[in-house]
Amino acid sequence: MVFGKLSGRAWRVTIVAAIALLVVGGAVLSNSHEPNAPANTAILSSNETLAIKALGKLAVKSTASHAGYARRKFADGWTTVGNCDMREQVLNRDLANVKDQSASDCTVLSGTLHDPYSGKTIAFKRGAGTSSLVQIDHVVAISDAWATGAQNLSATQREKLYNDPLELLAVDGQANDAKSDADAAAWLPPNKPYDCRYVARQIAVKLKYHLWVTNPEHAAMQHVLQTCPSQILPLTSSQK
Numbered sequence: 491m492v493f494g495k496l497s498g499r500a501w502r503v504t505i506v507a508a509i510a511l512l513v514v515g516g517a518v519l520s521n522s523h524e525p526n527a528p529a530n531t532a533i534l535s536s537n538e539t540l541a542i543k544a545l546g547k548l549a550v551k552s553t554a555s556h557a558g559y560a561r562r563k564f565a566d567g568w569t570t571v572g573n574c575d576m577r578e579q580v581l582n583r584d585l586a587n588v589k590d591q592s593a594s595d596c597t598v599l600s601g602t603l604h605d606p607y608s609g610k611t612i613a614f615k616r617g618a619g620t621s622s623l624v625q626i627d628h629v630v631a632i633s634d635a636w637a638t639g640a641q642n643l644s645a646t647q648r649e650k651l652y653n654d655p656l657e658l659l660a661v662d663g664q665a666n667d668a669k670s671d672a673d674a675a676a677w678l679p680p681n682k683p684y685d686c687r688y689v690a691r692q693i694a695v696k697l698k699y700h701l702w703v704t705n706p707e708h709a710a711m712q713h714v715l716q717t718c719p720s721q722i723l724p725l726t727s728s729q730k
Contacts, residue, residue, distance in 0.1 A: 541690035549702040564652040584660035607665035609681035633671040675706035686718035
């Protein structure tokens with residue numbers, strides 16, 4: 491995809507299209523601009539999957555060894571489309587009131603994050619002392635992914651996982667630091683209304699990349715989803 495000189499609005503339209511193209515198998519994000527939206531209770535269409543049923547499709551195993559784990563086994567950095575790397579794409583997707591650097595550059599200078607993890611509203615401003623207030627989280631922690639099947643993936647598949655928009659969320663930096671490498675058994679968002687969507691997103695990622703869950707992780711996910719049995723996976727196409 492080639493990016494020319496576009497307005498800020500056109501950049502964001504183009505970025506949404508680019509994100510859709512990067513998702514393997516045609517899967518796209520659902521309600522990505524409303525991270526705090528309540529669980530979906532609408533009648534399911536033929537291409538929507540209940541998260542609690544999808545959980546039953548995941549293998550349940552013990553954690554594999556972390557031996558050999560290194561972040562570079564997934565990627566050396568963000569995938570770039572044109573002049574726009576994945577971090578900037580996610581910021582453009584998840585922040586409101588975005589101000590881009592220029593008409594030909596998608597670098598986000600400022601914006602507002604309605605953080606799904608903490609529930610806080612964060613004013614983002616690019617700078618040495620402020621950029622870290624908003625971080626890009628891998629919803630399934632990369633270390634956890636490695637120990638639940640990603641070490642068996644090819645290098646190409648791991649790079650796709652690392653840069654998959656389904657796996658990425660712009661979130662409060664402190665909440666992301668607190669989560670660290672934890673799975674759902676060890677950490678859930680402090681913003682409890684988001685727990686159902688968070689767990690559903692993790693399940694979608696694990697299904698997509700053929701990862702498994704541990705017994706405690708499965709139990710924690712099931713406990714959350716029992717409070718929202720109509721929660722669907724954040725996908726609009728069938729998993730392949």
